[in-house]
Amino acid sequence: MSAPEAHKAESTEELKVTPLHALHVALGAKMVPFAGYDMPVQYKDGVLAEHLHTREAAGLFDVSHMGQAWIEGPDFETVARTVETLTPGDILGLAPGAIRYTLLLNRNGGIKDDLMVTRPAEPARANSLFIIVNAACKDADFAHIAAHLPAGTKLLRLDDRALIALQGPKAVEVFARFAPEAEGMGFMTARAMNVAGIPCLVSRSGYTGEDGYEVSVPNDRAVELAKKLLAEPEVKPIGLGARDSLRLEAGLCLYGHDIDETTTPIEAALGWTIGKRRREEANFPGAKPILGHIASGVARKRVGILPEGKAPARDGTEIYDGQGNKIGGITSGSYGPTVGGPIAMGYVEIGHAKVGTAVELMVRGKGRPAKIVALPFVEKRFHRTEKK
Amino acid sequence: MSEIRFTDQHEWVRLxxxxxxxxxxxxxQEQLGDVVYVELPDVGKSVAAGDEAAVVESVKAASEVYSPVSGEVVAVNADLEGAPGGVNEDAMGKGWFVKVRLADKSEFAKLMDEDAYKSFVEGLA
Structure with missing residues (x-):
């Protein structure tokens, strides 16, 4: 049997570890190199069971490899305007305690990374923004941001903080046992609060399509917090394997696969991240090509793809129109445990991007029928506060 | 009585x-994790030793299963198409992939016996 691609080792030299590393090993995790870190890909129950458990109850994820930082300046407006020079998001319009998903863009409109930007609710942090970026990009992102900061503004890496996600329909109920005030939070909001007596920055957000939290916690209290949450009967540890299948079912992009420096936000179907005011001001990196895409359309677009058979079509699979013409490629492909079959995302020429279009996926030299479908594959169950 | 042999690619062959x-x-199967898809060859296909005989996929990745011997495929385990998890449940039994009528029995004799495979796997740890 050939070694599965996903199991082929990256260089194992000088792998970094998160504060939860010993806990993963003690829990029986299979550890693999990921973005320079030795990370749990799965625990004893395996990817399928972990995925389904997260959709049914609550899963705990160690995402401490991601990059956390404060951007501090003289006041909120200065810091927000600075971040707006690098992203197309409406950062200035963030209410205290609100989180925005946005993109770091290069000057061609390509995506350097996707990130979360939080305007803290706490008056003591009124002059700061909190950002979370991808693990594989963090050194480059922080250097890029730091290089564009005006005098009086600085980036402070939070390498002394771990990041733990609790996701799933039971996440809120479980978390409220340790932090009652977290229950009333709206989706995409953040608050500083004690969780089991530990000072944390709690975001109601996630990467699974489920309700839940992402919790920034001091490194030296991370194991204590993880153990307390794991001791609850609804909670199981979940590895990176299920994290990937959960986010793909939720239609969420994985940086380096579904988006990168060669894709623009409009091609990536992330046009919603570009604020209305930002479109009018046209002052973000790559504004010219991106506004051109908005005005006159794109040649290719990110779409959901549902193979009709049972064979998964992986990243790199070529997409054909059924008449022998190549029309695109898959950027994420897996088995979707909740869907109960293969699912994928990729880019196709715009003429084939309409939902319902029949396409052919070339898997092991054989064309296999598939259809363009709307994303997500699984209904998102984010918590929305009702607008009155 | 049947005899069993092994390869360094972790296939088993029972003759x-x-x-x-x-x-x-x-x-x-332990290394692979949950098997979610198995692709089997057509009955009647001839395979040479080292050729791909089947494909096995976990949630994350696909792997080829190589035929350790040459011959003609005379049967495939169609049960795996509907229940690929059988590979995890009983890899050495109900989770078989294909049956091949041997062209050359000496190919079989050259493979590792159970003790040799055991020490091979121990050496990987």
Whole structure:
């Protein structure tokens, strides 16, 4: 049997570890190199069971490899305007305690990374923004941001903080046992609060399509917090394997696969991240090509793809129109445990991007029928506060 | 009585008369994780030793299962198409992939016996 691609080792030299590393090993995790870190890909129950458990109850994820930082300046407006020079998001319009998903863009409109930007609710942090970026990009992102900061503004890496996600329909109920005030939070909001007596920055957000939290916690209290949450009967540890299948079912992009420096936000179907005011001001990196895409359309677009058979079509699979013409490629492909079959995302020429279009996926030299479908594959169950 | 042999790619071959049943070892299924898809060859296909005989996929990735022997595919385990998890549950038994009628029995004799495979796997740890 050939070694599965996903199991082929990256260089194992000088792998970094998160504060939860010993806990993963003690829990029986299979550890693999990921973005320079030795990370749990799965625990004893395996990817399928972990995925389904997260959709049914609550899963705990160690995402401490991601990059956390404060951007501090003289006041909120200065810091927000600075971040707006690098992203197309409406950062200035963030209410205290609100989180925005946005993109770091290069000057061609390509995506350097996707990130979360939080305007803290706490008056003591009124002059700061909190950002979370991808693990594989963090050194480059922080250097890029730091290089564009005006005098009086600085980036402070939070390498002394771990990041733990609790996701799933039971996440809120479980978390409220340790932090009652977290229950009333709206989706995409953040608050500083004690969780089991530990000072944390709690975001109601996630990467699974489920309700839940992402919790920034001091490194030296991370194991204590993880153990307390794991001791609850609804909670199981979940590895990176299920994290990937959960986010793909939720239609969420994985940086380096579904988006990168060669894709623009409009091609990536992330046009919603570009604020209305930002479109009018046209002052973000790559504004010219991106506004051109908005005005006159794109040649290719990110779409959901549902193979009709049972064979998964992986990243790199070529997409054909059924008449022998190549029309695109898959950027994420897996088995979707909740869907109960293969699912994928990729880019196709715009003429084939309409939902319902029949396409052919070339898997092991054989064309296999598939259809363009709307994303997500699984209904998102984010918590929305009702607008009155 | 049937004899069993192993490869360094973690396939097993059980010989009954001139028909070899081929699967992946327990070690291999453990490494692979949850099997969600199995693709089997057509009955009647001829395979040479080292050729791809089947494809096995976990949630994350696809792997090829190589035929350790040459011959003609005389049967495939169609049960795996509907229930691929059988590979995880009983890799050495109900989780077999294909049966091949041997062209050359000496290919079988050259493979590792159970003790040799055991020490091979121990050496990987």
């Amino acid at each position: 009954d008369g001139d028909v070899a049943t081929i699967g992946i070892t327990d070690y291999a």
